[in-house]
Amino acid sequence: MSYAITVRLHRPFGETVEQVRAALKDEGFGVLTEIDVQATLREKLGETMEDYLILGACNPPLAHRALGVDRQIGLLLPCNVVVRTDGDDTVVEALDPQVMVSVSDRPGLKPVADEAARRLVAALEKLES
Incomplete structure (x- = not known):
C-alpha cells in the first residue's frame, strides 16, 4: 500500500x-x-540536505468529524504535506488519509478519509496545470 499522493513538478x-x-x-x-527540515538539520546537526519542508495541513470540518469517530486520531493529524527538491524538480507529497483508516481500524473514518483524499488529490492536481 502506498501511503503518499505525489506530484513531481519542474519548477x-x-x-x-x-x-x-x-x-x-x-x-x-x-x-x-x-x-523546515533542511534548516533544522543544519542548525542542530551541521548536516546539509536539499530543500525539504513539511506543512501540517488541516481542514477543520474534516478534523472535527474524524475526532468525533476516534479521539486518538489526533495522533495522525494534521495531514502532512512535504515539499522537497529532487534534482531539478520539486516533489510534493501528501500523506494519503486512508492511512488513518488502516492504522485505526475504525470504519467510521473511511468517509472522512475519502473526502480528505479527494481534496488533497484536487489540490495536488492544481499544481500540475
Missing part, C-alpha cells in the same frame, strides 16, 4: 511552496505547522 522550490499553500487553501485546508 523552483520557493514558487512551488507558495502554489501548494494556495492549492491547499482552495480545498479548505489551512497550514497549522511548518517544519
Whole structure:
C-alpha cells in the first residue's frame, strides 16, 4: 500500500511552496505547522540536505468529524504535506488519509478519509496545470 499522493513538478522550490499553500487553501485546508527540515538539520546537526519542508495541513470540518469517530486520531493529524527538491524538480507529497483508516481500524473514518483524499488529490492536481 502506498501511503503518499505525489506530484513531481519542474519548477523552483520557493514558487512551488507558495502554489501548494494556495492549492491547499482552495480545498479548505489551512497550514497549522511548518517544519523546515533542511534548516533544522543544519542548525542542530551541521548536516546539509536539499530543500525539504513539511506543512501540517488541516481542514477543520474534516478534523472535527474524524475526532468525533476516534479521539486518538489526533495522533495522525494534521495531514502532512512535504515539499522537497529532487534534482531539478520539486516533489510534493501528501500523506494519503486512508492511512488513518488502516492504522485505526475504525470504519467510521473511511468517509472522512475519502473526502480528505479527494481534496488533497484536487489540490495536488492544481499544481500540475
